[in-house]
Amino acid sequence: MAVSTRITTHESRGVTLLFIGVALAYLLLFLGLPLFAVFYQALSKGWDLYWAALQEPDAWSAIKLTFIEAGIAVPCNLVFGIAAAWAIAKFEFKGKSLLITLIDLPFAVSPVVSGLVYVLLFGAQGWFGSWLQAHDIKLLFAVPGIVLATLFVTFPFIARELIPLMQAQGKEEEEAAVSLGASGWQTFWRVTLPNIKWGLLYGVILCNARAMGEFGAVSVVSGHIRGMTNTMPLHVEILYNEYNFVAAFAVASLLALLAVVTLAVKSLVEWQARGQGERL
């Protein structure tokens, strides 16, 4: 194992190896092993059973619903994230730090509570419950409720990624564009967007991973109707509770794959950012 040492301030070789060993063991035990176990369990009975589990109709409908859920939640939060980052990073106004705190709010809320608030709003006893019933609109225990809960939980992700990035880039380039005659849209499309594209990509990917993988909030509002209001994580739960481990881990392996892709994109984005930093 190659160990780089610092010239005048470094630990002895033994301590260094001990630290590396402890850190790697800890990460292996808590991260590496579980990640490996997901795929191992999914394939423990062979590829045929794995494929069969994924092609089962209920699994398919869960996959489809998950894509619909993320397909709505991610673009909405994307538009919001860009708008919020534009206002916060490029302008000075009163109450800015309060706004940033409020945007972070969903991070501090338990996923279960995020689902609960929508039950309180739209449930049978909720604020809008009787009105919705009278008009025969079903939000809760249906797709709209799932989307709303997902919107809430994934609300801060893209904004959180963009705000520091755009703040760091300042507004000189935008001012230069305006002084050269560019309109607001031209400035945004030609100058701002190309500068934030990598951070934006990671924000979208992370938001997507969280949207597809959200469990607690969606579990509260979904009603768990098989083939109707089950997303992939909920389907995993049902299969697991029925002791159908291979199928549970097969669906779980898709979500784990999504997580791995997300991490890969994150590394790529950081690598890009570092490259840019070195060139500047």
Next chain:
Amino acid sequence: MSITIENINKHFGTYKALDNINLEVGSGELIALLGPSGCGKTSLLRIIGGLELADSGKLLFHGEDVEARDARERNVGFVFQHYALFRHMTVFENVAFGLRVKPRKERHHEAEIQRRVHELLSLVQLDWLHDRYPAQLSGGQRQRIALARALAVEPKILLLDEPFGALDAQVRKELRRWLRRLHDELHITSIFVTHDQEEALEVADRVVVMNKGKIEQVGTPDEVYATPATPFVYQFIGNVNLFHSRDHAPWTQQHGDAVAYVRPHDIDISTSPQDDTALPVEVKLVRAIGAIVRIEVSADDSCELIEIELSRERFDTAPLACGDKVYIRPRQFRVFETGETNELSAT
């Protein structure tokens, strides 16, 4: 295009950045806004460029009020302090930007854009870098690209914010001369901001000295150096010795609290007193720096040092050494009442 600035005021919160500024810039002039950091020079430049709004006052381009026109309609070229080049575009695309974002009706053909960008790149002598990215350029090259980009839209006015601030000394000197020559070629009304007196005196037709949101003096480089209007200008441009009249400056013929300002090269040294107003001093330090010799002396009853500069030729005719007792007398000086000099103590 001429610029007229009338009674412009600007606050940031309770801080007064610009205090009733009046200035007239003639067509084709090259003007330097000179002052210490925080004196309001950049704010004034940004107001002219439309990047900031003045709280009150009037701004006229060629007699026409442009207050209501926003930055993109002012036809002003702005060169930013840190260049603000678009980092994801090549040098070529940076310069072409202003041409490409024109409304469809006014936009040139691609061939015409190509021709003009290459023409501008040749003008700044960087055509060979056209496919590089800003990050691959040196500071001086970025500066020239920023200038080419600003010139692409054929501005009537060119504004430059600390154009040489981020460059090292050698490149600065070169770019200064180059900017002067470029201005002589193009004759665009230009204003640049700087905190470097040498830069302002060397490049500009006229220098506007600013301090604490106010204009201290407007004049040619020679005027602001030779006849400073205020104590601040005296101290900010060039070196100066202060003589408090009561004790050490009988030649001022002044009574009461006044201070005489004398440039180091305006002091004569002699080994014997020519008259009774000469000040007896002792030489504390002699140091030759290139073509000049710097001598520090102090009066017998004071430890305050007085700086004197002699040409090497002159020094050689009557060399001095540490500890020599000599007499000094200023050839040129200016006296300010103490009241006028109060604000100096802060700077």
Next chain:
Amino acid sequence: MASFRAHSVLPGFNLALGFTLLYLSLIVLVPLSALFFKTATLGWGGFFEVLTSDRVSASLRVTFLASLAAAVINAFFGLIVAWVLVRYSFPGKRIVDALVDLPFALPTAVAGITLATLYAPHGWIGQYFAAQGIKVAYTPLGIVVALTFIGLPFVVRTVQPVLEDVEAGVEEAAASLGAGRWDVFRRVIFPAIYPALLTGFSLAFARAIGEYGSVIFIAGNMPYISEIAPLLIVSKLEQYDYAGATAIAVIMLLISFALLLSMNALQWWTCRRGAR
């Protein structure tokens, strides 16, 4: 408007801020306010009655203690991981670095079933504990395992950048003045990173208190012993006890807010100290 915001030549402020506030209100603020209005209908008496009932207070205790234990574990090992990632180089470091974020990206349900399988008495890891007579899965210990997984990235990711910023020069100065390695760490490095360590700790703690998906599979969910507060919310909802569920939700929110507020105060304090 001039006093509300500084002038800027860039357009779109009103549109961007307007949309931001509208969307924030619709998706976050209005729904959250429902929580507090619902609690208000309960009154103080009802509120305390729910919270002091044996099962609720037991679940809150389990949640709080398990979260605290997990956050402490993560603070300790997270510091070592951050140290190793910043100071040493070894093959595969970039992959290890990327892997740290796995708990952010892996759906909690997937983490839950996997950890439950690994730590079950016959699981890959659980068997070794079982041989010592220790049950991990389906006990409070299992909850700690799941919460440790969930909170793992926080300490590493908050400490890492601060550790990178500690100037080598300061350490070298200390070493040249005769300080031993341990002294340098204790007196020079640790004071610089401990605000970040505390921040990471409180983030992991706050996250653990609300966690649901990864815990319920491994916890066993026995009332009074291994039932966490979020699960109790769900079961109260299933019994249509909205008021009871809301009361627990509010107390959990208050704990999270208190944690995050104290963290902000801490950051403000260290910023001020750093500025001086």
